[in-house]
Amino acid sequence: MTKKTQTNLNENLKRLREIVSWFESQSELDVEKGLEMVKEGSELVKQSRDRLSQIENEFKEIKSQKQPL
Amino acid sequence: MENIFSVSEYLDRLNATLKGEKAKVLGEVSGVQEYPGRSYLYFSLKDKKDGSTVKCFMWKNDYKLSGVALTDGLEIIVSAYPNIYKPNGGMSLQVESVELVGEGALKIAYEKLKGKLASEGLFDEARKRHLPDFPRVVGVITSKNGAVINDFLSNIGKFGYEILFVDSKVEGQDAVRDLLSALRILYVEKVDVLVLMRGGGSLESFQAFNNEEVVRAISKFNAPTLTGIGHDKDVPLCALVSDANVSTPTAVAHLLSHGFEEAGATVAISEEKILSAFSGGLRDRQFVLENSGALIEKRFGELFETFKRAEASLQNALGQIDLRITRLGEIISESSKNIFREFENLSARVGEKISQMQKTLELGSPERQLARGYSIVRHAGKIVRNKKDVRVGEQLDILLSDGKIESRVTKIATKI
Numbered sequence: 001m002t003k004k005t006q007t008n009l010n011e012n013l014k015r016l017r018e019i020v021s022w023f024e025s026q027s028e029l030d031v032e033k034g035l036e037m038v039k040e041g042s043e044l045v046k047q048s049r050d051r052l053s054q055i056e057n058e059f060k061e062i063k064s065q066k067q068p069l
Numbered sequence: 070m071e072n073i074f075s076v077s078e079y080l081d082r083l084n085a086t087l088k089g090e091k092a093k094v095l096g097e098v099s100g101v102q103e104y105p106g107r108s109y110l111y112f113s114l115k116d117k118k119d120g121s122t123v124k125c126f127m128w129k130n131d132y133k134l135s136g137v138a139l140t141d142g143l144e145i146i147v148s149a150y151p152n153i154y155k156p157n158g159g160m161s162l163q164v165e166s167v168e169l170v171g172e173g174a175l176k177i178a179y180e181k182l183k184g185k186l187a188s189e190g191l192f193d194e195a196r197k198r199h200l201p202d203f204p205r206v207v208g209v210i211t212s213k214n215g216a217v218i219n220d221f222l223s224n225i226g227k228f229g230y231e232i233l234f235v236d237s238k239v240e241g242q243d244a245v246r247d248l249l250s251a252l253r254i255l256y257v258e259k260v261d262v263l264v265l266m267r268g269g270g271s272l273e274s275f276q277a278f279n280n281e282e283v284v285r286a287i288s289k290f291n292a293p294t295l296t297g298i299g300h301d302k303d304v305p306l307c308a309l310v311s312d313a314n315v316s317t318p319t320a321v322a323h324l325l326s327h328g329f330e331e332a333g334a335t336v337a338i339s340e341e342k343i344l345s346a347f348s349g350g351l352r353d354r355q356f357v358l359e360n361s362g363a364l365i366e367k368r369f370g371e372l373f374e375t376f377k378r379a380e381a382s383l384q385n386a387l388g389q390i391d392l393r394i395t396r397l398g399e400i401i402s403e404s405s406k407n408i409f410r411e412f413e414n415l416s417a418r419v420g421e422k423i424s425q426m427q428k429t430l431e432l433g434s435p436e437r438q439l440a441r442g443y444s445i446v447r448h449a450g451k452i453v454r455n456k457k458d459v460r461v462g463e464q465l466d467i468l469l470s471d472g473k474i475e476s477r478v479t480k481i482a483t484k485i
Contacts, residue, residue: 038343055227
């Protein structure tokens with residue numbers, strides 16, 4: 001769960017940066033390809049915002065067992 | 070009837086009661102007996118003022134945890150309770166921990182341990198691990214009493230963290246056991262990041278955070294470590310060994326949530342850039358489409374113009390070719406006439422030449438010369454031109470205009 005969450009957000013941001021770079025590298029826009037990129041980017045933005053939206057933290061206290069060291 | 074105890078029973082009862090008399094006792098160390106190979110050691114604690122002395126027993130595990138090297142004359146505080154040793158009835162203090170007394174002694178011990186750990190590379194930058202950008206399971210060790218944990222929780226943000234909290238003493242030497250126990254618990258939990266915090270204080274109050282065992286446990290922790298340990302002058306060794314250190318719990322919280330905050334900004338900027346680039350690209354395409362009609366018309370106009378020019382050029386070329394053909398016909402006709410005339414002249418000249426040659430031939434012919442009285446003398450078929458061509462007695466054939474005479478040489482004269 002932890003790993004998956006981290007990977008998703010990390011990968012989303014990485015892919016978003018790639019899409020931005022792709023647009024910035026186009027001197028003449030390929031409209032079809034651009035539209036695909038916009039759709040993918042929008043989905044990544046939505047997923048990332050969902051993850052970054054306020055999610056309550058879970059607080060758990062673990063009692064220390066004072067065993068002899 | 071009153072209870073009657075055996076000696077052993079009574080000593081057990083006393084020891085149970087004495088265990089409740091745990092106290093911190095200040096005194097000078099003397100007569101340290103470490104007994105190599107055994108699991109315990111003895112020393113005496115002496116009152117500096119009147120020389121009162123009490124014998125102390127300590128397990129070597131506890132001694133190691135204390136991180137204080139006992140030497141004669143060293144002033145220390147022990148946490149201990151009294152105990153009567155049943156085989157001989159002697160009373161001693163059962164020491165649980167030892168701590169140094171006074172800033173001077175603490176400072177010396179701090180510097181010594183710092184040098185030792187530094188020489189082992191424990192504080193090297195190369196060992197520092199990168200804190201996760203998006204931690205989810207956060208292990209937290211601090212005291213549940215006090216403002217530290219509240220400050221941390223108030224500033225961490227709401228990013229769906231799972232915070233695993235272990236309460237621990239953070240003051241004095243007693244905190245060593247708690248900290249080591251908490252580190253062990255969270256090691257098993259496999260957290261994404263470990264946070265260890267306490268507020269500021271004197272060097273004395275930081276003893277547990279300068280403890281060798283605690284420092285080593287942090288260095289070996291199975292996740293990146295982040296400390297938020299306030300300090301006065303000397304940075305606690307736990308803060309030096311951790312992967313990242315800040316001075317307040319609020320700063321710890323911000324450091325952990327930094328990745329999430331930055332991700333939010335990255336998402337917003339990326340979204341803006343993508344949409345801006347795409348709409349800009351579309352505008353460019355629209356402009357191209359709007360201008361393509363005029364462009365096509367212009368291109369066709371140019372094409373027609375080129376075609377017209379080519380047609381005119383072709384017409385002109387055809388006229389030129391016609392003219393050339395007519396001229397060529399004239400030249401051919403003229404040339405024919407000239408050739409005919411030249412041929413006639415040439416024929417006349419050749420006729421004259423032939424006539425002249427005929428006359429010359431007629432004049433020089435042998436028949437004509439024979440008719441005029443000349444003759445041709447031959448010997449053996451060859452014409453005789455000189456006297457040496459013949460010898461006396463040889464036959465000669467003399468050719469005349471009307472016949473031949475055969476004769477013989479009778480004499481050859483030199484002169485006629």
